[in-house]
Amino acid sequence: MSLSDAGGFTVDLLPDEHVESGTSILLAGDDTEALKRVFASLVAAKESEYSVVLATNSGGRAVRRILDDVRAGAGQDAAILTCEGPARGDDVTVIDDLSDLTTLGMEFSNLVSQVNQTNDRFRSGIFLCSTLIDEVEDTRSVYRFLNTTFLTDLRRNEGLGVCAVDTSASLETDIDSMLTGLETSMTARIDVESDGDKIELTLTGFGPTEETVTARL
Amino acid sequence: MTRNVLCVDTAERVTDVVSTLEDDDQLAPISVTSVESAIETIVQEPIVCVVTAYDLSDGTGLDIIDALKSESPQTPSILFTDVSPGEIDTTGFDEVIVEYLNRDLPDADDRLGFVVNDVIEHSAQVGFLAPEDEDDRLETLAEYDVEELPVEESFDRLTDLIADHLDVAVSFIGLIEKDEENFLACTGADWDSLTREDTICTHSMLQEDVMVVEDIDADSRFSENQQLKNLGIVSYAGANMTAPNGQVIGQVCALDHEPREFSAHERDTLQQYAETAMEILELRQAVDSGGEVAQ
Numbered sequence: 432m433s434l435s436d437a438g439g440f441t442v443d444l445l446p447d448e449h450v451e452s453g454t455s456i457l458l459a460g461d462d463t464e465a466l467k468r469v470f471a472s473l474v475a476a477k478e479s480e481y482s483v484v485l486a487t488n489s490g491g492r493a494v495r496r497i498l499d500d501v502r503a504g505a506g507q508d509a510a511i512l513t514c515e516g517p518a519r520g521d522d523v524t525v526i527d528d529l530s531d532l533t534t535l536g537m538e539f540s541n542l543v544s545q546v547n548q549t550n551d552r553f554r555s556g557i558f559l560c561s562t563l564i565d566e567v568e569d570t571r572s573v574y575r576f577l578n579t580t581f582l583t584d585l586r587r588n589e590g591l592g593v594c595a596v597d598t599s600a601s602l603e604t605d606i607d608s609m610l611t612g613l614e615t616s617m618t619a620r621i622d623v624e625s626d627g628d629k630i631e632l633t634l635t636g637f638g639p640t641e642e643t644v645t646a647r648l
Numbered sequence: 649m650t651r652n653v654l655c656v657d658t659a660e661r662v663t664d665v666v667s668t669l670e671d672d673d674q675l676a677p678i679s680v681t682s683v684e685s686a687i688e689t690i691v692q693e694p695i696v697c698v699v700t701a702y703d704l705s706d707g708t709g710l711d712i713i714d715a716l717k718s719e720s721p722q723t724p725s726i727l728f729t730d731v732s733p734g735e736i737d738t739t740g741f742d743e744v745i746v747e748y749l750n751r752d753l754p755d756a757d758d759r760l761g762f763v764v765n766d767v768i769e770h771s772a773q774v775g776f777l778a779p780e781d782e783d784d785r786l787e788t789l790a791e792y793d794v795e796e797l798p799v800e801e802s803f804d805r806l807t808d809l810i811a812d813h814l815d816v817a818v819s820f821i822g823l824i825e826k827d828e829e830n831f832l833a834c835t836g837a838d839w840d841s842l843t844r845e846d847t848i849c850t851h852s853m854l855q856e857d858v859m860v861v862e863d864i865d866a867d868s869r870f871s872e873n874q875q876l877k878n879l880g881i882v883s884y885a886g887a888n889m890t891a892p893n894g895q896v897i898g899q900v901c902a903l904d905h906e907p908r909e910f911s912a913h914e915r916d917t918l919q920q921y922a923e924t925a926m927e928i929l930e931l932r933q934a935v936d937s938g939g940e941v942a943q
Contacts, residue, residue, distance in 0.1 A: 528742075530742055531738055531742045532742065532743050533741050533742060533743065533744045533746065534736070534738045536745050536746065536747075536748070537727065537736065538733045540747060541732070541748055544749075544750055544753060545750075548753065548754070567742075569873070570868055571845055571869075571872075571873070572775065574774075574776055574777050575743075575745040575773055575774065575775040576745050578772055578774055578777075579745050579746070579773045580745075583747070583766070583770070583772050586766075586770065587766065602868055603866065603867065603868040604868045604869050605861075605867065608859060609869065611854055611855055612854045615777065615779045615780065615854040616778055616854075617780065618780060
């Protein structure tokens with residue numbers, strides 16, 4: 432029986448390589464490029480999966496490229512929501528204003544629903560949640576957005592979700608306290624530290640104890 | 649217990665929505681056909697969920713959801729429409745988050761009942777982060793029959809002591825329920841309860857250590873929270889009341905009307921008061937039930 436038959440997701444980066452369906456992961460780090468590479472490796476669709484990506488700082492083409500770097504063809508197996516145009520193809524939806532969380536939430540839910548019409552299993556990701564927090568007036572709206580769309584979709588479907596936070600972003604808050612709050616409402620957390628090509632991942636919530644692994648991406 | 653679900657659509661289509669939900673014994677759909685009558689019903693009836701179309705004779709579904717968020721911010725809503733998200737005018741509704749259910753999907757009608765029950769059961773649209781094991785936490789809280797326990801005088805003395813000892817304007821002991829924080833004792837203010845998403849405690853309970861906000865205007869999580877401003881809350885320190893099984897059920901807090909710091913010693917003191925409050929609750933519960941006190 433393959434891992435996908437067992438109802439979970441394969442994540443090559445993790446020592447166990449297996450993540451339960453419905454898992455939500457908080458991904459945090461201060462090196463945006465390293466964060467992006469780890470994000471892509473978690474969210475890129477494998478066989479019989481589809482990705483749904485909310486990209487706050489990249490266009491559709493750039494997102495497809497980083498997913499393809501993980502697995503050839505993964506970029507095509509992705510529905511992308513972005514505020515950076517142009518919309519290329521049916522699977523790239525461009526919205527005008529990132530701070531319009533009402534539209535963003537409806538579009539994101541709609542994409543997941545459409546994907547679930549044809550694929551039972553999906554990987555969803557927000558890159559970067561810290562940009563959303565920075566864009567909106569009231570942080571409670573971002574929490575409402577996460578609850579209404581991101582976490583609800585994972586609870587109802589066969590999904591794996593990744594919410595990325597750039598800890599170097601200037602958010603005018605106690606970032607550690609905010610991350611602790613986000614971590615508590617998600618299943619697991621990965622902290623990313625980089626040193627050249629070498630990336631160190633501290634894993635919390637994937638097993639009984641915290642674990643640190645080194646990856647080259 | 650039946651769940652009153654407000655269904656809003658045009659006269660031609662609302663019957664279809666109602667008949668879809670009527671198939672579920674748990675749901676009691678109430679139908680209206682205008683924004684005005686929907687808002688009246690939200691104010692007058694105990695509605696637990698709103699299902700609305702987008703295009704209505706006197707406005708849009710977003711007008712209703714916006715009013716709902718003002719009247720009852722934690723009541724979930726579903727925009728059930730065949731208008732695509734890109735065609736929906738969100739001008740003036742930038743942060744009115746709603747679940748979107750595309751009525752054109754082949755299984756839309758089948759999904760509607762499931763989605764309505766799901767958003768009600770999971771408080772799926774609240775504006776705060778809840779711990780992943782929130783159900784276990786609420787079960788722990790429910791084990792304390794606070795209404796019947798004689799804790800009021802003890803807690804009043806405790807909040808008096810905290811306010812005096814830490815030299816703060818307000819001190820309180822609050823239990824964090826599913827949708828609100830209920831204050832068991834409060835010195836320096838007369839508060840009964842607050843909607844949970846308006847509280848700093850719902851953030852503080854997620855932290856292991858005492859959480860301090862020296863100035864809410866300097867913290868983006870709270871700077872737009874009008875309720876805190878209305879109450880005059882400027883600085884905050886909160887310590888967890890942790891039950892013997894490790895679940896956090898409430899907070900013991902010190903607030904001030906001016907920005908201020910809390911030293912490591914003051915934080916430690918507040919934590920000790922929180923542990924004392926928890927011990928009082930445990931002892932009263934044990935005496936009341938004739939059982940033993942957990943160590």
